[in-house]
Amino acid sequence: xxxQLRVYRQKIKSAxxxxxxxxxxxxxxxxxxxxxxxxxxAATPYxxxxxxxxxxxxxxxxxxxPLTTEPxxxxxxxxxxxxxxxxxxxxxxxxxxxxxxxxxxxLRSQGKEVVYFLVGRKAVSNFGFRRRKFEQQWIGGTDLxxxxxxxxxxxxxxxxxxxxxxxGGVDEIHLVFNRFVSMIAQVPEVIRLLPLEVVPxxxxxxxxxxxxxxxxxxxxxKVLDALLPVYIESRIFNAMLQSAASEHAARQKAMxxxxxxxxxxxxxxxxxxxxxxxxxxxxxxxxxxGGADALSTAGDED
Amino acid sequence: MSANTLRIxxxxxxxxxxxxxxxxxxxxxxxxxIGLLPGHEPMLAILASGEVRITLPTGEIxxxxxxxxxxxxxxxxxTVVARHAALI
Numbered sequence: 001x002x003x004q005l006r007v008y009r010q011k012i013k014s015a016x017x018x019x020x021x022x023x024x025x026x027x028x029x030x031x032x033x034x035x036x037x038x039x040x041x042a043a044t045p046y047x048x049x050x051x052x053x054x055x056x057x058x059x060x061x062x063x064x065x066p067l068t069t070e071p072x073x074x075x076x077x078x079x080x081x082x083x084x085x086x087x088x089x090x091x092x093x094x095x096x097x098x099x100x101x102x103x104x105x106x107l108r109s110q111g112k113e114v115v116y117f118l119v120g121r122k123a124v125s126n127f128g129f130r131r132r133k134f135e136q137q138w139i140g141g142t143d144l145x146x147x148x149x150x151x152x153x154x155x156x157x158x159x160x161x162x163x164x165x166x167x168g169g170v171d172e173i174h175l176v177f178n179r180f181v182s183m184i185a186q187v188p189e190v191i192r193l194l195p196l197e198v199v200p201x202x203x204x205x206x207x208x209x210x211x212x213x214x215x216x217x218x219x220x221x222k223v224l225d226a227l228l229p230v231y232i233e234s235r236i237f238n239a240m241l242q243s244a245a246s247e248h249a250a251r252q253k254a255m256x257x258x259x260x261x262x263x264x265x266x267x268x269x270x271x272x273x274x275x276x277x278x279x280x281x282x283x284x285x286x287x288x289x290g291g292a293d294a295l296s297t298a299g300d301e302d
Numbered sequence: 303m304s305a306n307t308l309r310i311x312x313x314x315x316x317x318x319x320x321x322x323x324x325x326x327x328x329x330x331x332x333x334x335x336i337g338l339l340p341g342h343e344p345m346l347a348i349l350a351s352g353e354v355r356i357t358l359p360t361g362e363i364x365x366x367x368x369x370x371x372x373x374x375x376x377x378x379x380x381t382v383v384a385r386h387a388a389l390i
Contacts, residue, residue: 217348
């Protein structure tokens with residue numbers, strides 16, 4: 001076998017091995033998207049119930065609570081970035097990080113200092129590489145979010161929120177994550193978690209409308225105190241679930257195109273190796289014919 | 303929904319546990335046990351961990367454990383939201 005042919009055979013083999021891996025990853029992701037979507041669906045009733053309750057309190061009582069009132073001056077804002085632990089998911093992590101960068105420059109232009117909370121190994125390594133500081137990190141398990149992690153994140157951001165700005169606390173909390181739109185579309189999204197702003201799913205009553213008299217047990221402040229951390233946690237958990245579903249979808253898409261590319265490579269190299277083999281055979285034939293010719297001419301002269 | 307039944311939704315953090323129509327709900331809040339009948343005024347209460355008892359229109363009783371959550375009542379819709387909840 002000629003040298004050229006051997007090189008092509010080698011490349012075909014390597015592309016085939018890669019294809020096997022990407023194909024397997026594609027199939028794994030495809031099966032996990034379904035589960036991730038189911039988890040999003042399963043957590044939705046809780047999220048909706050909590051949101052409704054929060055908006056009920058916000059709409060039907062005029063109590064002032066630190067979590068709902070906008071501070072006069074916002075000096076520092078926290079940004080929670082949800083990325084994945086592993087790569088090979090196309091632009092999944094980088095699009096979130098890009099969105100976070102855009103948010104950062106927006107906040108900076110408003111004169112706010114930005115502190116980061118990172119979820120996922122990709123965000124941590126990105127920040128490490130660029131030597132940027134961050135407050136806290138949570139790594140591992142981004143593809144299968146757990147309630148406990150959501151609680152840990154919620155506790156950390158709330159603790160930071162409840163600290164005075166002069167002591168290093170924050171006045172505002174933003175989440176940046178990939179929203180799962182469909183199998184082919186995942187959109188990076190920014191939501192402001194605190195202070196609460198728009199509470200979706202509840203139309204504000206008209207001025208002349210009489211509020212239904214809400215009874216709070218034990219009292220409004222206590223209910224809000226108990227409710228808001230739950231709301232925060234549920235929003236964070238929701239962001240994690242959305243992000244996980246998006247991660248699987250993005251990985252499936254990336255691995256599908258990798259498999260397709262491997263197919264294309266294999267096809268091209270097969271063509272090349274065929275023509276190399278053919279050229280070799282042609283050369284050998286012409287060598288033989290040439291050799292025989294030379295021999296017969298030499299025999300004639302004798 | 304008829305005016306003399308309650309619509310109950312019992313949800314935990316990671317799944318909806320139970321939902322349906324009922325005649326009466328008894329739940330345990332931090333202030334003590336509370337019984338809810340159709341037509342109850344809107345209310346939001348913090349749950350103490352304990353049992354939620356749901357009486358169905360047929361008279362059958364469904365029991366569930368709920369902890370760490372709250373309960374809201376609005377237009378005959380009772381939502382029991384708990385971090386951990388399970389039917390017994």
